[in-house]
Amino acid sequence: KAGVTQTPRYLIKTRGQQVTLSCSPISGHRSVSWYQQTPGQGLQFLFEYFSETQRNKGNFPGRFSGRQFSNSRSEMNVSTLELGDSALYLCASSLGLVSIEAFFGQGTRLTVV
Amino acid sequence: TQLLEQSPQFLSIQEGENLTVYCNSSSVFSSLQWYRQEPGEGPVLLVTVVTGGEVKKLKRLTFQFGDARKDSSLHITAAQTGDTGLYLCAVGTGTASKLTFGTGTRLQVML
Numbered sequence: 001k002a003g004v005t006q007t008p009r010y011l012i013k014t015r016g017q018q019v020t021l022s023c024s025p026i027s028g029h030r031s032v033s034w035y036q037q038t039p040g041q042g043l044q045f046l047f048e049y050f051s052e053t054q055r056n057k058g059n060f061p062g063r064f065s066g067r068q069f070s071n072s073r074s075e076m077n078v079s080t081l082e083l084g085d086s087a088l089y090l091c092a093s094s095l096g097l098v099s100i101e102a103f104f105g106q107g108t109r110l111t112v113v
Numbered sequence: 114t115q116l117l118e119q120s121p122q123f124l125s126i127q128e129g130e131n132l133t134v135y136c137n138s139s140s141v142f143s144s145l146q147w148y149r150q151e152p153g154e155g156p157v158l159l160v161t162v163v164t165g166g167e168v169k170k171l172k173r174l175t176f177q178f179g180d181a182r183k184d185s186s187l188h189i190t191a192a193q194t195g196d197t198g199l200y201l202c203a204v205g206t207g208t209a210s211k212l213t214f215g216t217g218t219r220l221q222v223m224l
Contacts, residue, residue: 004155031210043156043201043214056211090155094210100144100163102205102212104155 004105025093117215136202
C-alpha cells in the first residue's frame with residue numbers, strides 16, 4: 001500500500017512569510033505526527049493529531065500550528081517565518097491510540113532566506 | 114540532558130567490517146525502535162523491540178534490547194556501502210504518536 005506522502009518536497013520562502021505543508025498518511029492510519037529535523041537539534045516532536053484533534057504538542061512557539069481533516073490528511077503551518085525555521089519537516093503516521101510503530105514520509109525541505 | 118544518547122556519533126569503516134552502535138538511557142522504556150535515514154529522506158523503520166533481552170535479526174543487522182529495557186544495540190555484520198546512513202533509536206510515550214529520538218549515529222561505509 002502507499003506510504004506517507006508529503007508535499008511539497010522542497011520549498012524556499014522569505015523571512016516573514018508563512019508556509020503550509022501537507023501530509024497524507026498511510027491508508028487506515030488515523031494518527032499523524034509532525035517533526036522538525038535540524039543539524040543542531042536533531043529530530044524534535046512538533047505535534048500530533050488523532051481524529052482531527054491535537055493530542056500532543058512539543059515545545060515550539062505558537063507560530064507553528066497544524067490541523068487534521070476528516071480523511072486523516074494533515075497540514076502544518078508556520079507563520080512569520082524566521083531563518084531558524086529552515087529544516088526538514090517530517091510527517092509520521094501510525095494506526096492510532098495503541099500503535100507503537102510510526103512510518104515517516106520523505107519530508108519537506110524548507111529553506112528560509 | 115538527552116533522554117537517549119547514541120554512540121558513537123560518527124563512524125567511518127571499510128566495506129566488510131563489523132560494527133556496533135549503542136543507544137543508552139537512564140530511563141526504562143516499554144519499547145524501542147531503530148530507524149535508518151538517508152540524506153534528504155525520512156527515517157525508515159528497521160525494527161521495534163519490546164521485551165527485555167530481546168534479540169531481533171534483519172539480514173546482517175542484529176538488534177538487542179537491554180535486559181533492563183534502558184538500552185539497545187545495533188550490530189551490523191560485514192557492512193556494505195548500502196548501509197551508509199544516519200541510524201536513530203527512538204522511544205514513544207506509550208504509543209508511536211510522540212517519539213523521542215536519540216542523538217543519532219552517522220555511519221559511512223567505504224569501498
